[in-house]
Amino acid sequence: MAKALFSLSTIMVFVIIIITTKATSISLLAPSSGVNLNLNFDTGTSNILDSVAVDDRTFKKSDATIFSVEIVNRNSIFTLTSKDDDVIRSLASSDTNDQVTASWQFNNNITVTLQFSSSSSSSFIDVTPSVIFPDSTNHGVATFTVSIPVNPQASDTAFFPDSYGEEASATNTYSGTYPSASAAMQHMAISSTTAPGLYIASHDKSGDWKELSYDGSSAFGVKMVPIGATKPVSGWTAEYPVSIAALPKIGESAPLWFLASELYRAFIFAEPAAPWLQQGPIQKRLPTHLQNSHLWLNTGWQCHDVFEDAQGDPATAQKRVEDVVKLWRSLGLNDPVGLHYYEWQQGPDPDPSERYLFDTHYPDYFPGRVSDDGTTVESFAASVLANLGVYTYPYINGRIFDLTCDSYIADNGEEVCVKVPEKMKLFDGENTKLSVPTENYGSGPDFCIANPATEYWQNKLGSTVESLVKDYGASGVYIDQVASASMNLCYDPAHNHTIANGHWWRNGYLEMFNKIHELAPGAPMVTESNSEIYMDMVEGYLPLTAFMKGLASSSGDKVLVPAFSFVYGGFYNAFGAEFYQADFTDVPYLRAKIAAMLVTGTQIGWFSLGGIEDDACGEMGLYDLFMDEGNLDVSQYIVDSANVRSELVDFFLNGRQYPNPVSDPAPEIVKGNKEYHDVMTGTWVSEDGGDVAAVVCNVSGSDKKFTLAFDFATYGWKEGDKYKMETSKKVYVVERGTSHVVEFDVVGSGIEVVRFSLII
Template identity: 20%
Template structure:
């Protein structure tokens, strides 16, 4: 069998070589490197990539028309102009094949610049026994010029795969089916994601489920600033690229990123890609120093059964939390917006005094604490309102992020007042000290439980030389953000551990933040039902390393800040949404439950317990079941669930601003097909298997499970338990390494099925 496979591979390589030789005979010979998995071919005259073949699947990944696409692009800044360079700018090129799996290419003698010493060197090497290629670029002879951006690698001319799926680590994770069709329909020829920033992990992939996939990543363990991008050319071919941002450093004559680009093939789906990334990711410093993994997260955060996200004055925030805590009988904590004395998205960072006044605010915080309710208060980590008095008085402009032309990054978030916020620089010690002192005041003087640091998991390039950080690229942003969290914690006089939260998720912030707000669970509320779908990509990689919590899930129309213009206030704030959207709420909560996310309800009011009883009861049930299975849904590792056939249903979806609705922009009703039963599988530290299930159906449904225990590292014999809101019970045993089980899910039901090998301990929290 091995001999047959060997000759099949040889014939495939010979065929591809012959075909490409015919196709490119006018453009030079093709120089190949290969291992048993991959075959890469480069033109000997200019270095264009002509072949990228998955040998195991007999699958060429590039179109044969990929003849004039550059592997790299450089933006070279001179005192007078920006000079773009690519491989066709060079008058000289040579290729050096070091061995069968490794080659180097050198471009020199560039017509656009008067510098004979300037060269671009690219090396490509294949791992010995894996479908992995590693790409490196090196620039030398830069002189006193500045390199603003190096696009490398850029893989053009990707052939269309049948039933294509594109996945991106866009915060939690996003999946786009048929990306070419979507991009053409929406007149988009490029998508880009910043890392560190919305790109929470260095990962994107294009694949046909169960067949060949192409995987793009970096082995950067130091959080250097970069972008990942996907492009579509006029011929309909996709491209992958990484934009690298060097530090502006006139003292250095060379540049090379401190990491490799990784381009691999794989067979599977988004879970396969995440598992492959996880092998590398959990060995990195941010995972080793994760606050959750090292027991540094405050215990009250880990014990939280339910979050309330309410806004405004005390009376609309803490009493509802107290009522819900009594109803649930488990820890309930608060994410609190609009507690501050300034208008939201306008007056930052003039948070003090609180809008309820100092005395009332402090008294109510203390009262809530006595009832076991903690508060995370909103304080944007990087924004300063440029219409505030403090902006001028404290010369905030000097410490804001500057672009290459010296301008700030200013944006109007507040559509009602039209006043803008400006992005501050985390590389500026002034801004770090300013923010840390404000957070310290909230913690030490007002006794809040922690700070929700909005926009904390973002990163920017700054070119202001007065800030004391490298200009442009580098990894100073994450370092600065980490320094702020250290300052806040070191200044805390709280007897309990304080919690620091970020918006979104990010691997870079695992050592610095205690929990991460996961709003993509409710993506349909702000982005509709077409296009990008949310997937738990980040949780698949990092769930045991990060507490994720929250959603936009709400049964009411949004509130309106009392400090915004009165004439813009809509008439139906905090009114019940139409009952037709109740299933959307159930769906969001079911997702959160099975994906291992701490549940949250936004805009909670006491009357919902009666007016939306079924929905609130469902939320209570999920929170209670989750609290019984924390070894899986808080500390467990995501694994592929057994294949389960579940029905889908057309649900009505409300799309409306989740912060503040307007009379001119009422609820948009959409419709989409969604699963009615949600499942996910989790492995615990003691090697047990938990399968979480949540149904939003209004009738009983039989769920059939058929799988081999060895798939999950279980012994051939063991016991099966059913975990519900009141505890767990044994429901059977399994034998001979086979699970053959049917469970009847009741209407609006939730549970965790636990599978334990013989001689293993029973369920207990970590």
């Protein structure tokens, strides 16, 4: 059989075809890294793909499968894998010698193929699966999983796109359903400081459902559900490839998340760019107050949805908000404050005992609560806006439908719900029995998942938002779960979308948000988490899961990395993390949590004012602690951080986050529920690439002297470029190489900013 060798360099492209009798391989030299990627095939091995080699490193795991496919027939579902027995395995190369097709013909005459394709204009080798059936009426594909075998070394690091992104020792496991908080983007990676690595991603610009995984020992996986899954077909080919690329060794100025995200960003922005970029940079869509809301409060979030009843009472909420914001104003805060308003809803019965509680009655909320003194939701929102510059965002849920609420009963809500087959077998149109999957949050009722492609749900959410903005004085609305929960597959033909998977989920939400913005023009919509496909629909992400990890680890555990802000900087806005009463008992740790938000460009806070004790996570109500004079230094640090963020807002709105400079000595660990460094840095590059700003936060409580070595080549600057450096202590112009070492002397809870600007 033929052996084809393809080489691509940044200078020239050439193809050499060598005839051999042993194996078929594709070799690609990735232009972004100069690292050779070789795929070696052998029909004598069950996977046919025998190994993946990156320079002198070979990834091979003989006990891993390279694919697993679930097939449905008229009665049931069964699985075929690359390692099954009684299979005829074969290889073929294309006439143009830029493709290799590996085939598995099973004894039931079903054939599975994986096509491996290279291109002289790409850094990637694309893997595209297909299934061919012996007829067109008796089989369908339910799921298809492509796995890329690896054998991690002890020194390897793995990257996974959970929320902002996370890294850890490659012995950790990862899994996330895209699009959701657990897989906000689609790329994964493995590499180390001593050996090169691999990039593995699903290259899909439609936002379809998939599951990404890494098992910590043998393989990265991408599980697909076809558009029209389980329908009878003669064959199926994936709508997008699983793409792999070579990665160089991890360097001090080139961490794994950065190396992998450079490739993913190149894919996302390549024409035609991903549709969620269609609105362009985020700043033009943000009202001025949201651009400059560097601090956030909420009336009383509590983990596990345990809520204090009084926190949503308009008079109680108004007093708490006024007291805290007046304190911050007295300490030097001048910019707007954002407020999430929970438990504002009353429902039609004015009796307090009949009030609609959190996670009940959705999507029914109105009317809003009225306090004993006559304070209303709308008067509260108007007062804190006019007097204190606080912009209110009431809570609603954008995804779930209470099966016992008035709207569900009156409007035949089941028609709106996502539906799945009662038994997974060949789909037979209206004759397939469907059921409604439900969720329960411990609040009493069961919920179905509302299908966003239905006109009913789009109109229902649109009218709710319109009333909140126009009748209740809301500055914007927080629409929960949209970017946090995963897409739900739906098999209901009455919903007029493709069966199971497809673009309909994203397109349905896009239509819904377009209606919302038409009905409430100028009012920003925000949602939970930061899944990429909703970027053009909302004006703010609440990335709570991102900050459930620290920015450091002394044991190889998962840490937050700013991959999302590198890929999408300038195209999204984010705010908020969870804070607890226990944080106030360790001020350096509390400062570290605040600094983590500042260095990642996230609007700070989302501090809960109300709350009750919850043994699972501790109390989150912080109002009394803010009012305690003993915590005045905490409020001052919060205000100082907000003011620094205000100074750098153009970088956070329009720039992108890059790897940090190397610190000497290395920072120490601050331990609490999570781990951080006692000196944290966030490095941001302006939209045009001509300015760099690094914000440096000393949270230790002790004065620190250290140096930071900036590698300007990382930002695209060249040898001999002239630039200006500015700190709080000095400004000067230098002309030297592509690196610069800056000396710092930062007081115990100080925040320093250093800027570099190219001089043209």
